[in-house]
Amino acid sequence: MPDQTDADVLAADDCRFEAMRKQDWAALDASLADDLVYVHSTARVESKAEHTGNLKAGKPHYRGIAPRDRKARVRGDVGIVNGVSEMHVENAGKEQRFTVRYLAVYARAGGAWRMLAWHLGMAEGGDGRPHARLSPADAVTLTRFWLVPALPAVARDGSALPAVVLVGGATDWLDGAVARRQGRTRLGRDLDSMADLAFLTTAAISAHRAGRLPRHGLAALLARHGIGVALSLGAVFGRARRPAIRARPFGAVLRFGGLTLCTARRPRVGTLLLVAGCLVPPRSTAPSLSRA
Secondary structure, three states, X not given: OOOHHHHHHHHHXXXXXXXXXXXXXXXXXXXXXEEEEEEOOOOOEEOHHHHHHHHHOOOOEEEEEEXXXXXXXXEOOEEEEEEEEEEEEEEOOEEEEEEEEXXXXXXXXXXXXXXXXXXXXXXXXXXXXXXXXXXXXXXXXXXXXXXXXHHHHOOOOOOHHHHHHHHHHHHHHHHHHHHHHHOOOHHXXXXXXXXXXXXXXXXXXXHHHOOOOOHHHHHHHHHHHHHHHHHHHHHHHHHOOOOOEEOOHHHHHHHHHHHHHHHOXXXXXXXXXXXXXXXOOOEEOHXXXXXX
């Protein structure tokens, strides 16, 4: 059982979480030290003003916070909390649920505990522990990788090629639906983009070589993928952070649908949809590089 001082630190931790969830800005301000250092899971650092400003702008809005497995240690006027928390957030109209392990440091001043530092790491599983195996969404995403070698093999088959492209598009929709329902992993987040890149590029090249996709349709898709890869490499190697862009779902529907029609010998409509999908800009995730 924690002693009273430990319990006071945990109570301060609860009050801060509750202020975030209820958007009680006065209570949140009172729970944070003026020289707060808030470190996200991506290593992005915020000051108190930046942290509260983003929360007030709904980047993100915490709809639910459920801390557990916490331990408080007090050394003089410093309190340290280690714990796990389930997070339910809304950002840019999208809801996410995930689990974090966190370290919160509190300092006592004037009889009140105020958070001085926050650092967290994303936990892969809902129990706060890494997955021992792939999640169902990850397995569906890997299906697109397994389908890539089949594309050149069936490129000149009038029914097999559109069927394989259609199955690939279905897995793209399905892995997103499963991930939203059961939780997304960091592996799945990165695999999804790579699977789309490998599958669509191979499918487009195979269809073009088989005479089913016009040159300008192939060029549009390769240009989109080339720009995306360049931006991603710039973010990783130039700024040491993961890419802050994500494809829009309806754009993916247009690209997969257009390519399916092209391979089914409907090149005019299919190319129109494919090019339109390539012109759909990705959405920026810069305000939410970290989920907590």
